[in-house]
Each structure stands twice: as structure tokens, then as C-alpha cells.
Amino acid sequence: MRSSDLPEVRELALFESMSAECFESLMRVAYLQTFPGQLELIAEGDPADFLYIVIEGSVELYAKSNGREATMSIVRPVGTLILAAVLKDAVYLMSARTREKSKILLIPSEDIRAAFRQDNDFARAIVVELATAYRGIVKEYKDLKLRSSVERLANRLLRFHEDQGGNGSVELPDDKKILASQLGMTPENLSRAFNTLKPYGVEVDGALVRLTDLSSLRRLAKPNPLIDSPST
Amino acid sequence: MRSSDLPEVRELALFESMSAECFESLMRVAYLQTFPGQLELIAEGDPADFLYIVIEGSVELYAKSNGREATMSIVRPVGTLILAAVLKDAVYLMSARTREKSKILLIPSEDIRAAFRQDNDFARAIVVELATAYRGIVKEYKDLKLRSSVERLANRLLRFHEDQGGNGSVELPDDKKILASQLGMTPENLSRAFNTLKPYGVEVDGALVRLTDLSSLRRLAKPNPLIDSPST
DNA sequence: CGACGATTTGAATAGGATCAATGGGAGTGG
DNA sequence: CCACTCCCATTGATCCTATTCAAATCGTCG
Numbered sequence: 001m002r003s004s005d006l007p008e009v010r011e012l013a014l015f016e017s018m019s020a021e022c023f024e025s026l027m028r029v030a031y032l033q034t035f036p037g038q039l040e041l042i043a044e045g046d047p048a049d050f051l052y053i054v055i056e057g058s059v060e061l062y063a064k065s066n067g068r069e070a071t072m073s074i075v076r077p078v079g080t081l082i083l084a085a086v087l088k089d090a091v092y093l094m095s096a097r098t099r100e101k102s103k104i105l106l107i108p109s110e111d112i113r114a115a116f117r118q119d120n121d122f123a124r125a126i127v128v129e130l131a132t133a134y135r136g137i138v139k140e141y142k143d144l145k146l147r148s149s150v151e152r153l154a155n156r157l158l159r160f161h162e163d164q165g166g167n168g169s170v171e172l173p174d175d176k177k178i179l180a181s182q183l184g185m186t187p188e189n190l191s192r193a194f195n196t197l198k199p200y201g202v203e204v205d206g207a208l209v210r211l212t213d214l215s216s217l218r219r220l221a222k223p224n225p226l227i228d229s230p231s232t
Numbered sequence: 233m234r235s236s237d238l239p240e241v242r243e244l245a246l247f248e249s250m251s252a253e254c255f256e257s258l259m260r261v262a263y264l265q266t267f268p269g270q271l272e273l274i275a276e277g278d279p280a281d282f283l284y285i286v287i288e289g290s291v292e293l294y295a296k297s298n299g300r301e302a303t304m305s306i307v308r309p310v311g312t313l314i315l316a317a318v319l320k321d322a323v324y325l326m327s328a329r330t331r332e333k334s335k336i337l338l339i340p341s342e343d344i345r346a347a348f349r350q351d352n353d354f355a356r357a358i359v360v361e362l363a364t365a366y367r368g369i370v371k372e373y374k375d376l377k378l379r380s381s382v383e384r385l386a387n388r389l390l391r392f393h394e395d396q397g398g399n400g401s402v403e404l405p406d407d408k409k410i411l412a413s414q415l416g417m418t419p420e421n422l423s424r425a426f427n428t429l430k431p432y433g434v435e436v437d438g439a440l441v442r443l444t445d446l447s448s449l450r451r452l453a454k455p456n457p458l459i460d461s462p463s464t
Numbered sequence: 465c466g467a468c469g470a471t472t473t474g475a476a477t478a479g480g481a482t483c484a485a486t487g488g489g490a491g492t493g494g
Numbered sequence: 495c496c497a498c499t500c501c502c503a504t505t506g507a508t509c510c511t512a513t514t515c516a517a518a519t520c521g522t523c524g
Binding site: 068175176178187190192194195206 | 469470471473492
Binding site for chain 1: 325
């Protein structure tokens with residue numbers, strides 16, 4: 001692959017301060033592949049052979065134990081998967097599958113680790129990326145531990161609303177099934193949680209949700225920047 | 233402070249590969265303080281002015297939202313608190329209080345960031361530390377999302393058992409109240425969970441727990457290395 | 465058109481939380 | 495050393511939240 005193929009990768013915070021030569025040599029060993037939807041890219045427990053970067057489409061990170069399964073997060077362009085496993089040369093803790101047809105860049109983890117040893121700017125960028133990811137999951141963990149399912153949904157809706165410009169309506173980015181699993185509940189319970197929020201001005205029509213009484217919804221949700229604000 | 237005061241700090245994975253001069257200059261600006269028990273060291277939302285390193289005693293990391301509060305983890309010697317906030321120069325996402333009289337080393341976060349910029353070995357050590365912390369909380373999150381409270385308790389007991397040598401009995405490292413909060417349940421529910429485990433050979437006597445039927449307990453717990461093994 | 469999966473709704477159940485009350489130590493002051 | 499107090503831990507009763515199982519509806523895609 002040539003680096004010129006993917007200007008958006010170069011612009012990733014992770015790579016933008018990297019030396020040109022390191023970037024070139026990383027791109028030379030990288031693979032750009034297009035996968036169909038619903039394909040399992042990685043399985044938890046496998047050794048971390050590659051760093052994955054989502055260029056187009058979307059990828060679901062999920063985990064299993066016993067018979068249960070839970071969505072951990074959705075990665076969209078341009079985002080990386082499981083940097084921590086790659087850096088520690090350990091096994092993946094999460095599985096990943098494409099949500100839809102997706103274009104993914106694969107970089108062998110040994111090359112990532114080599115670049116990390118050689119290029120100090122890259123090492124620093126990695127630290128920022130990792131620290132951000134760490135703080136992101138701390139927030140998810142707090143969300144799950146400190147809130148009821150209705151509160152989690154209410155806050156998630158408010159967050160989508162801000163992300164999407166805040167014009168009073170929200171487009172759910174994924175299936176409700178996945179949203180439910182992200183929020184730590186069953187699909188049935190999500191459906192009921194939406195009903196519970198109806199008196200607070202939440203009107204659901206498929207993937208479109210209108211928020212007609214934001215102040216009331218906020219009063220219920222009590223959003224907390226230390227949980228809900230992105231990448232603080 | 234002089235670096236010779238704290239050989240155990242120098243031996244921390246975080247610092248051991250650091251250049252001597254960087255380490256010296258960090259130690260020169262560090263404070264070593266002894267705090268009484270139950271003292272709030274940091275409050276979530278405050279700017280991250282210091283990196284904290286627990287030298288003696290123990291520190292509880294916890295978080296609040298609305299009226300609720302949850303223990304996130306317990307840090308024991310020699311461990312660091314909230315590295316991610318320090319590196320990102322952001323606010324703390326968690327609060328911290330001493331559990332008992334504790335000796336803590338405080339290093340101004342600006343100096344940590346400076347050392348990180350100057351010393352590449354240190355930068356790399358930080359990446360390993362961060363990646364380990366990240367993977368640790370991913371496991372906690374999976375534990376909470378994929379298991380019932382009884383399963384969480386059973387697996388935690390098995391983990392303590394391994395940590396403590398595996399001789400058939402376990403000493404609970406903290407109050408049951410804190411254990412309950414770590415496991416994401418109320419103290420009442422923890423008490424009942426212990427009762428539920430009685431038929432699986434779990435005998436509780438204060439902080440001492442005897443495990444008299446490990447195979448049966450394991451059959452129930454179904455331990456999963458991708459959740460339960462430390463620092464994989 | 466027909467099949468399949470997603471979503472919703474209903475009913476029953478289970479898992480946890482809350483409220484209240486009691487027993488037990490550990491630490492304090494007399 | 496003993497009485498007192500406070501907080502932890504346990505237990506019971508009840509309530510609430512969320513899951514499970516079942517069934518109906520809806521939409522989409524082949």
C-alpha cells in the first residue's frame with residue numbers, strides 16, 4: 001500500500017506527528033481490505049496480530065462469557081481497535097465484527113511496536129490515544145454502575161442530540177438491539193425504557209427520536225460531564 | 233525529597249527504565265506525605281495537579297453521581313492513581329480517599345508530563361502502564377456486564393484464593409461494604425450472595441472465607457481468563 | 465409474495481434494592 | 495476493666511427493576 005492512498009489515516013491524531021519515513025514504512029506493510037458485513041474480524045483470546053483501523057463502515061466490539069454477549073462499543077471511521085492488546089503483545093480481550101461492508105486497514109502489531117520504539121512522537125501520540133480510551137471506558141463503567149437503565153437511555157439520547165447538532169431530533173446510529181446491549185439491557189427493556197421516557201417528551205419513530213421537552217428530560221437524566229461528555 | 237528515600241519507587245515498572253537524572257529531578261519536586269485514614273485526597277472534577285503513588289496503606293478510588301456512590305478500585309503499595317488524567321492534563325474522573333493511615337508520594341503533573349516529553353524510556357513505560365490499566369478496566373466492565381452478582385462474587389473469591397496461595401481459605405482484603413460496592417451490589421445483597429454460595433462450599437467467618445469445595449465453586453463461577461486473570 | 469429478523473407488547477418470574485430491625489465487635493471514655 | 499456508642503454485618507419483608515418467555519406486528523430484502 002502507498003501512504004498516498006489514505007490521506008485520512010495520516011491525519012489521525014495517532015499518526016499525524018509521526019515522522020514521514022516511519023509512516024511510509026508502516027504503510028508499506030499495511031493491508032487495506034474491504035470486508036462484508038457481519039464478519040468476525042477478531043475473536044477474544046486470539047493473539048493481537050494486527051492493529052485495525054476502520055476507514056469506512058463500522059465495527060462492533062463485543063465480549064462473551066458463558067452464553068451471554070454484550071456490545072462494548074462501536075468504532076466508526078476513522079478509529080482504531082484494541083491498541084492496548086497490540087502494544088502489550090497480548091491476546092484480545094474483545095471480539096470484533098463488521099456491522100456492514102467496511103474498509104479496514106490492518107497493520108501488523110510487530111510493526112506498530114517497532115514504530116513505537118523508534119519514533120518518539122508516535123509513542124507520545126499513542127499515550128494520548130490510550131489515555132483517552134482509558135477515560136472513555138471509565139465513563140462507561142461509571143454510567144453502568146451509577147445509573148438505572150432509564151437514566152442511561154435518557155443521557156445517551158441527550159448525548160446523541162448534542163452530537164447531531166441539537167435541533168430537537170435524534171437519529172439512532174445503530175439498531176435498537178445494539179443500543180440496548182451497549183446500555184447494558186435487553187431489547188425488550190429498551191423498548192420499555194423508551195415508553196417510560198414518553199412523558200418526558202421522547203417520541204420514537206423507528207430510528208428517529210424527537211425530543212420535545214428537553215428541560216424535562218434533562219431534569220430526569222441529570223447529565224454529568226464526568227460521565228457524558230465525550231473525550232474530556 | 234531525595235531519591236534514596238524511596239528505593240521501592242525507583243523499582244516501579246513505571247520508573248525503573250527512566251534515566252537517573254530524570255528520576256532525580258522528579259524526586260526533587262515530589263512530596264512524600266503521610267495522611268490519616270478516611271481523608272479525601274482528590275475529588276472528581278478537580279484538575280489533575282499531581283500524580284499520586286501509594287507507598288504505604290491503601291487508597292480507595294470511587295465515583296459519585298446523583299446521590300449514588302460506587303467504589304471503582306482499591307490501590308495498594310506500590311501503585312499509581314489516575315495516570316491518564318495527569319497525562320491528558322484533564323480533570324479527575326474519580327475521587328480518592330485513604331482507607332487507613334497512608335504514605336503517599338505526590339509528583340506535580342506538569343513535571344510528569346515534562347519527564348514524559350524528555351525521557352523516551354519513561355514514555356514507553358507509561359504506555360505499558362496505561363495499556364495495563366486499560367485492560368484492567370475492560371475486564372471489570374465485562375465482569376459487570378456479563379455476570380450476575382453471585383457469579384461475580386464466586387469469581388472474585390477464586391481470584392483472591394489464587395492470589396493468596398490457594399490453600400483453601402481466603403482473607404477478604406477489605407470491608408464487605410467495599411467489596412460489595414466493587415462488585416456492583418449492596419452490602420445486603422453481598423450477604424445474601426455469600427449465603428447462596430454456601431452449598432458450593434463457601435464458609436464465611438468475618439473476613440475469613442473457607443472454600444471447601446473448589447471444584448463445585450468453579451463449576452458455578454466458570455472463571456474466564458479474559459475477565460479474571462490479573463494483568464494479562 | 466413470503467421469509468426472516470427487528471421491534472414491541474404482555475404476562476410471569478427472578479434478581480436486586482430498599483427499609484427496618486437486630487446482633488456483634490472495635491474503639492472510647494469513665 | 496467495664497459500660498457505652500457507633501458502625502458493620504446480617505436477616506426479614508416488601509418493592510421495584512429488569513429478564514425471560516411468548517406472541518403479535520412491522521419492515522425489509524430476496
